[in-house]
Amino acid sequence: MAVTVPQLNKKRMQIEHACGHAVDYEMDDADLPEDATPETPCHFCQCADRVIPLQWVKQEDDWGCTIAAYAMILGRTYASVRDDFAVYIARKEGWRGVCSLFDGDQYLTSQGFAVARIFRYWRGEIREEWPPQPFGDIHLCDVIVSEGSSGSHSVVMLRDGSVLDPLMPEPRRLTDYHKVQHVALVVPF
Secondary structure: OOOOOOOOOEEEEEEEOOOOOEEEEEEEOOOOOOOOOOOOOOOOOOHHHOOOOOOOOOOOOOOOHHHHHHHHHHOOOHHHHHHHOHHHHHOOOOOOOOOOHHHHHHHHHHOOEEEEEEEOEEOOEEOOOOOOOOOOOEEEEEEEOOOOOOOOEEEEEEOOOOEEEOOEEEEEOHHHOOEEEEEEEEEEO
């Protein structure tokens, strides 16, 4: 017995959304949004439905830059994020920083954010173009402030390249720092 498969009329269109995503659509005639515009939310980030008004958050503890960066990304207070890390802070004893990268990424995931991180070194060599240009709305970056710094420092970079540093309220750029160790795209899901 032969089975007849209906042929669907597919249409293609590309829309560049306000977020910067250029999305190719291929849909059945019935599903194609004839009124789709750049203001229509794209399926990557639902850009028209979200506004990310990051507010600068000051770090309140000596090693609180990561807590402040998470607070900026999550739109929460420093104290509320610090409470989430009470276990790490309690067992710190000479250990600098709040948590490992892996635990931090898991924390952001538990808060509704996906993380994609690139490092300064790739296959044992420094990347040719480093630090990278912004490749999303929000980035969590790990920098070395100056040559004599005793550790790394977490900052938040925005799509326009401006950097929110928990130590100072004035916007900066990644090139203002001695080194950039890694840059993580942080995307709500």
